[in-house]
Every structure is written in structure tokens, then in C-alpha cells.
Amino acid sequence: MINNVPTVFAILVVLAALAGPANAAEIAEQPAVATPGNAGEAERILGAKLLVCNTCHGENGLPKNASAPIIWGLQENYLLKQLHDFQSRDRDSDVMIWMATALTPAELGSAAAYFAKKNWPARPATVAATSPPAAVAVCAACHQQNLVGGLAAPRLAGQKYEYLVEAMRRFADGERTNNADMRRMMEAISPADREAMARYISGL
Numbered sequence: 001m002i003n004n005v006p007t008v009f010a011i012l013v014v015l016a017a018l019a020g021p022a023n024a025a026e027i028a029e030q031p032a033v034a035t036p037g038n039a040g041e042a043e044r045i046l047g048a049k050l051l052v053c054n055t056c057h058g059e060n061g062l063p064k065n066a067s068a069p070i071i072w073g074l075q076e077n078y079l080l081k082q083l084h085d086f087q088s089r090d091r092d093s094d095v096m097i098w099m100a101t102a103l104t105p106a107e108l109g110s111a112a113a114y115f116a117k118k119n120w121p122a123r124p125a126t127v128a129a130t131s132p133p134a135a136v137a138v139c140a141a142c143h144q145q146n147l148v149g150g151l152a153a154p155r156l157a158g159q160k161y162e163y164l165v166e167a168m169r170r171f172a173d174g175e176r177t178n179n180a181d182m183r184r185m186m187e188a189i190s191p192a193d194r195e196a197m198a199r200y201i202s203g204l
């Protein structure tokens with residue numbers, strides 16, 4: 001799902017530059033890999049890499065890229081699992097596979113912690129609040145009351161409609177296979193009902 005190929009290439013150039021400094025002066029100032037135990041250095045290096053994420057996920061937490069979800073304030077365990085799943089290709093997304101493989105395993109953990117600590121961004125209401133579709137009650141069993149997420153399942157409340165409806169469709173059509181429960185549930189719900197749910201959930 002790449003809707004802006006030039007942007008992606010520009011980003012990859014930045015990531016490559018961060019991974020291997022181009023000249024000696026840069027090497028002296030900022031090594032590609034932090035000296036073990038030097039937390040400040042690790043933070044500076046990772047900080048620069050994480051700025052790249054903002055290109056699509058937004059520097060205020062509101063995504064700029066149409067297909068990119070809100071990741072600020074998502075549960076840390078969920079973020080980490082997704083980054084691992086992209087890295088191991090258990091979850092398919094050309095762009096995120098590139099991004100996740102540009103980070104080391106240790107950096108995946110730091111990236112997850114970094115975005116989980118941010119506050120979920122306030123978003124202008126785009127849809128009028130509707131009454132909940134009946135099946136939404138089932139979702140709360142794992143996604144928690146009001147679908148704010150928890151250890152068992154990620155936050156859905158207030159996520160972008162376009163992303164939710166597409167994520168649900170991918171589970172239903174077997175394109176996203178990194179959770180068997182979600183696949184089975186989404187297969188059993190009609191596309192029209194999934195849309196109604198996504199609309200309601202994005203308005204929470």
C-alpha cells in the first residue's frame with residue numbers, strides 16, 4: 001500500500017544516511033550504532049530515525065498519509081508486535097516492511113515505547129455520532145469498554161475510518177493473517193456491517 005512512491009524513496013535515502021554516516025565528520029559526531037551503555041547517544045540516533053515515521057504518521061500524531069493509521073498512544077505491546085510482524089513479514093505492507101527492517105530489534109522496542117507514551121491525538125469529529133451497531137458489544141470483550149484498548153487488544157476508538165474499514169476488510173479477505181481470532185470474526189461480518197462499525201468506532 002504505497003500511495004506516494006517518491007516520498008518512500010526519499011525516506012529510504014534518509015534512513016540509509018542515518019544507518020551509515022556519509023563522511024568522517026559525521027562519524028565523529030554521531031556513530032551509526034550507539035556506544036554500548038551510552039543512552040544519550042542511542043536516543044539521539046534513534047530520535048533521528050523516528051522523525052522519519054512522522055512523514056506519514058504525522059508530527060502531531062495525526063497521519064498525513066491517507067492509508068496510515070494513528071499510532072500515538074496505541075498500546076506498547078501492540079505496537080511492538082506489529083513492528084515485529086512487519087519485520088518478519090507476518091503482516092504485509094510494503095512500506096512498513098521497509099520501515100521496520102530499517103530498525104534493529106532493540107530499536108523496535110524503543111520505537112514502540114516512544115509512540116505508546118504519546119497522547120492519543122485529539123481529532124476533529126468527522127462523523128456524526130450514531131448509535132452503536134449491535135455487534136460492537138462483542139468487540140469490547142477484547143478491545144475493552146469504549147474500545148480504548150488494553151493488554152488483550154489495541155485501541156480502536158477514534159482511529160481513522162479509512163484505516164479501520166480497510167484493516168477489517170484485510171482480516172476478512174485473509175490478507176492480514178497475524179491474528180486468527182480477528183480473521184474468523186471479520187469473515188463472519190458482512191462488508192456493510194463492517195463499514196457501519198468502522199464509522200461508529202472512528203467517531204468514538
Ligand code: HEC
Pocket residue numbers: 001007008011049050052053054055056057065067068069070071074079082083092093095096099100103111
Ligand atoms: C511512507 C509512509 C510511512 C512511514 C514513513 C512509516 N509508516 Fe508506519 N504505517 C504506514 C502505513 C500505510 C501503515 C498501514 C499499513 C497497513 O495498511 O497494514 C502503517 C502502519 C504502522 C503500524 C501499525 C499500526 C496499527 O494500528 O496496526 C505501526 C506500529 C507503524 N506503522 C509504525 C511506524 C514507525 C515506528 C515508523 C518509523 C520507523 C513508521 N511507521 C513509518 C505508513 C508509514
Ligand code: HEC
Pocket residue numbers: 069081135136138139140141142143152153154156164167168178179181182185197
Ligand atoms: C477475542 C478478542 C477480540 C475480539 C472479540 C475482537 N478483537 Fe479486534 N483485535 C484483537 C487483537 C488481539 C488484535 C490485534 C491483532 C494483531 O496482533 O495484529 C485486534 C485487532 C483489530 C483491528 C486492527 C487494529 C489496528 O490498529 O490495525 C481492528 C480494526 C479490530 N481488531 C476490530 C475489531 C472489531 C470491530 C471487533 C468486534 C466486531 C473486534 N475487533 C473484536 C482481538 C479481538
